[in-house]
Amino acid sequence: MSRVKNAVEKIKNNCDIIDFNLGCPVKKIVTQKAGSWLLNYPEKVSELIKEIKRNTEKPVTAKIRLGKDEKHLTYLKVVEAIEKAGADAIFIHGRTIEQGYSGDINYEAIAEINENVSIPVIGNGNIIDLESAKKMLQTKVDGLMIGRGALKNPFLFKQIFFYLRNKRWLDINKKDKINFLFDYMELCDKYNLKSNEYFFRAKQHAIYLTKELENSRKLRERIMKAKNVDELKTIIKS
Ligand SMILES: Cc1cc2nc3c(=O)[nH]c(=O)nc-3n(C[C@H](O)[C@H](O)[C@H](O)COP(=O)(O)O)c2cc1C
Structure with a gap:
């Protein structure tokens, strides 16, 4: 049994989707040629996603970053490979690996990804309040993914939804x-x-x-x- 098949077997009955994490910058992951290491190898990404898809009926998504650094922005090749391999959606953390978890979000790149694929694109990175949510929505992404902002303010999802429906901010009592x-x-x-x-x-x-x-x-x-x-x-x- 391939390692991918084995991994999918272990999780597929306990989840709604399988998200393939190609954005992880952690050294112990990258040195195993996993996580963000794969952003340099779109063909490998394609093979792996096809193998995941072959082993599950569940939706398969991929989470990526823009590339290794500003000089190695591989995102367009990677998203093309992801879509062609049959993935159901892409989560994009709009930073390079080198940026880690700080520095500006590249909204232009996120918009470009959205224009270049037809599967849903979910934007991620620094969504902490209404202003930052609006900035991400201006890229025309299909959804927002929130990480640390929700740890600080767990009501953020509810507040953003409320704003989108009612055009005013919901204060939490x-x-x-x-x-x-x-x-x-x-x-x-x-x-x-x-x-x-x-x-x-x-x-x-x-x-x-x-x-x-x-x-x-x-x-x-x-x-x-x-x-x-x-x-x-x-x-x-x-
Ligand atoms: C402590 C921590 C753990 C994380 N673990 C994961 C993970 O297991 N899988 C993943 O796809 N992203 C992981 N991320 C990255 C987040 O999903 C997200 O891409 C990143 O924090 C940027 O979004 P944010 O600015 O909304 O936090 C982690 C981030 C942090 C800070």
Whole structure:
């Protein structure tokens, strides 16, 4: 059994789509000739996507970056290979590998990709608020993918949807923010995360979400001093 077939077999019954990650810049991945290493080899990308498609009926997508660096922008060749191999959509993080996770998003390149393929293109990179969402939408992509922005503000998806439908920004009230924090911790418990594992993330969410609330400085100081999940729950309930 090929390694690809084996990998697809393992996951295909537990997911809705299979996304092939060609954007990962992490050294231990790239040195294995995987992740973003493949952006230099469109023919290899094509072979691998065909092999994934042969082994599943689920939609197969590919997540890419623009190329290794400004001098090696391989995205047009790569998206052509991805589409020809039969992929169902492309997620594009509009940066090069060299840029890592900072630096400007290349919206022109994203628009160019969108013009050059007929499968759906989903734009990704630095979507953190309405302004950045609008910038991405101006490229005419079919969808938005949000990473770190949602960690800071989990309501961002809802707020962007609301804006697109109603042309005004949705403010989130205190009750909804507090409810979110409790739902988050409940889900962590439901999926058997140990409370010391998710405590740090829950605390971060609590600090960020209380930032815009009136007179919240004292509350945040107490949140910062919380030593465990139970203390955190008591503080945000008060
Ligand atoms: C801590 C961290 C882990 C990530 N893990 C993955 C991953 O497993 N697969 C993937 O396709 N992208 C991964 N990414 C990249 C994000 O999907 C996204 O492309 C990148 O963060 C840029 O989008 P953003 O500015 O909205 O965060 C990761 C990013 C971060 C910061």
